[in-house]
Amino acid sequence: MSQVEPYSRKVYYYETDKMSIVHHSNYIRMFEEARLDLMDKCGIDYAQIESLGIIMPVLEVSCKYVKSLFYGETFSVEVEVAAFNGIKMGFKYKIYAVERNELVTTGESWHCFLDNETRTPVSLKKRAPQVFEEMDRIIKEKL
């Protein structure tokens, strides 16, 4: 498991729907928040990656809803790097309701690296070797 402190925040009112629970699409957004927070905490600056003309779109996402989250509750997200080779990158997520100490959601997301101009796949290893080495080192050491 990651040595990085899990991402955590309260549920927002506008994230609920008329079932009085967090709308299922918002967990995909929580995954993104937690993924970018993890990268940030590890010293991988996604804004800097984008400034190099590289974007990291989502290839695939999946989510299993075990329990519901409610307004007023705090959740935390454990993120794990499932794979990284500079061409593809995978993350696994577990969302917990903190006060109840219950697992509420699990999921995965898979990403590639694209040139922002041409929208064609790039190998981070070739295109931005320093960023690749740095990410590779951090993932091996901390994640």
Place this chain on the structure above:
Amino acid sequence: MSQVEPYSRKVYYYETDKMSIVHHSNYIRMFEEARLDLMDKCGIDYAQIESLGIIMPVLEVSCKYVKSLFYGETFSVEVEVAAFNGIKMGFKYKIYAVERNELVTTGESWHCFLDNETRTPVSLKKRAPQVFEEMDRIIKEKL
């Protein structure tokens, strides 16, 4: 394939993100729009199901992003009922960029039926047999 006309609309500006494409979480919302539109077109009134004290939360969702959608484009969603037995219900989705006639996304969602008060699973067949028979008939005939 379904005999029902696919759901279709334009991409909204607020659905884009700074990659200039539709944010990946919004496809999960498009699935919901298309799913409820399908039910509506078939004469299955979800608001009525909820008024019987039954909700239909999402158990699982997955999405593969084949191409991107852009602001100004029209998309259509083909929805198929993958399974229905009154306890669980599955849908499969294909989203197309209409002007380009290209498949942009595929996905699935799985749902159960819950009592809205107790949040425990119910069998639609037992709890609301008329709604079950009607849905079952429609799905067999049209979907």
Place this chain on the structure above:
Amino acid sequence: MSQVEPYSRKVYYYETDKMSIVHHSNYIRMFEEARLDLMDKCGIDYAQIESLGIIMPVLEVSCKYVKSLFYGETFSVEVEVAAFNGIKMGFKYKIYAVERNELVTTGESWHCFLDNETRTPVSLKKRAPQVFEEMDRIIKEKL
């Protein structure tokens, strides 16, 4: 009043919150949908304006909530151009619950024109005179 047919669609489930009504932030998004739809119906292509390197950000928005909108309902939006001089542009909105024939929301939005690179104000009249003349003519004739 505008000669253009009002923008209309059904409320989406994900637009509701735990009060079982459309979340108030979503009306700001409905204003945007209706504003861009109006421009589109008039032959003013906002995607084309952006492709000229000009963006039209929001300077100010306000919204009064008279009644609530519910899932399952259809709403329509009447949009009026309140002002246009190529430097600033204002819109007024009225949202109606179609089935109830009731006014649910009124609002306004004010916009300027910016160079997308420098993010400094531009006069559409000087920067893109053809687009300005076209918009001016359409607004005078139709809106």
Place this chain on the structure above:
Amino acid sequence: MSQVEPYSRKVYYYETDKMSIVHHSNYIRMFEEARLDLMDKCGIDYAQIESLGIIMPVLEVSCKYVKSLFYGETFSVEVEVAAFNGIKMGFKYKIYAVERNELVTTGESWHCFLDNETRTPVSLKKRAPQVFEEMDRIIKEKL
């Protein structure tokens, strides 16, 4: 000014749009986050108010966009209670880009108190006098 620490967080990637700035509708959501956070920090539990069958919908909202917020930036929200009499409640907001120390947005929101069943206005003073007194005291002392 309020004695309560301003609400603060990072901009999420999904809050941006294709202008590469935070979409204007999201500031209305930030207002809500900050408003409920303020109430929470003061010991006013909005979830508890709702559990008494009282909701606090928005009557009116307005927002002026002075500057833009970008992905990667941190913002803070200063909230002030503009008025409170148990029938109506007003809030004023100032959003700052923390790293730039720049004011980016100002706004207001106005709310009433409704019975959640009947959706008719209630006076908090009559309906929930303890909550009213507590809120009144906190607002006078701290806000």
